Amino acid sequence: MAITMLYFAWVRERVGIGEEVIDPPEVVRNVADLIxxxxRRSDGHAAALSEPAKLRAAIDQRFVGLDAELGNAREVALFPPVTGG
Amino acid sequence: MIRVSVDPAPIELGVEVAALEARGAGGIATFTGVVRTDDGVEALELEHYPGMTEAALCALAEAAMDRWNLLGATIVHRVGRMTAGERIVFVGTAAAHRREALEACTYLIDRLKTDAPFWKREWLAGGARWVEPRATDAQAAAHWL
Incomplete structure (x- = not known):
């Protein structure tokens, strides 16, 4: 099923785009699998996603761990740790 | 009453405080975050996750309303580019007595730093850098769990 990917901050810069629609195979079950x-999609993706420990994620606009199952996710976001306030 | 705003426009402190005072509270507590003028930082840029940001801030304000006996909670966060000395964030709480207002205000700014999808980038003379999270922020937020 199609998932809308969103990237923020330096993850967005390295990937080279802020948003894309993907259709991963069934073996991709959780966020870590997805990363x-x-x-492997491009050099930019590789540069952004090579160190999963530096990434945080949200599924359908809720923060999740990288072990979270994708389930019926429609929107998945990958980004660095947040720094607001 | 909850007010949450994520906006590139400058934060109007007087307007926000007056709205909290109009709740009929005995005490108003506020926190204002300002772009630092040290470290050679010329400007700060705030990126966020539209939709999720507003929902996360509303959830925080609702949690504070439930935990303390508040008459009002306001969170206003600026996004986009701002220069040294400008306001980044305003948190305000209204309650019958000072302790609820002060504690809830601290709670909101502590949790906002770890629970809302914002990212800061500093602009210096030599270029830009993304701000790294501070361990002390995570500790301050965990204190409220």
Whole structure:
């Protein structure tokens, strides 16, 4: 099923785009799987996603751990740790 | 009453405080975050996750309203580019007595730093750098769990 990917801050800069629609295979079950699969799409993806420990994620606009199952996710966001306030 | 705003426009402190005072509270507590003038930073840029940001801030304000006996909670966060000395964030709480207002205000700014999807980038003479999160911010937020 199609998932809208969103990238923010330096993840967006390295990927080279802020948004894309993807259709990962069924073996991609959780966020960590997705990061691994996405990192092979382009050099930019590889540069942004090579160190998953530096990434945080949200599924359908809720913060989740990288072990979170994608389930029926429609929107997944990848970004660095937040620094607001 | 909750007010949450994520906006590139400058934060109007007087307007925000007056709205909290109009709640009929005995005490108003406020926190204002300002772009630092040290470290050679010329400007600050705030990126956010439209939609999720507003929802996260509303959830925080609702949690504060439930936890303390508040008459009002306001969170205003500026986004986009701003220069040294300008306001980044305003948090205000209204309650019958000072302790609820002060504690809830601290709670909101502590949790906002870790629970809302904002990213800061500093602009210096030599270029730009993304701000790294501080361990002390995570500790301050965890204190309220």
């Amino acid at each position: 691994d699969w996405l990192s």
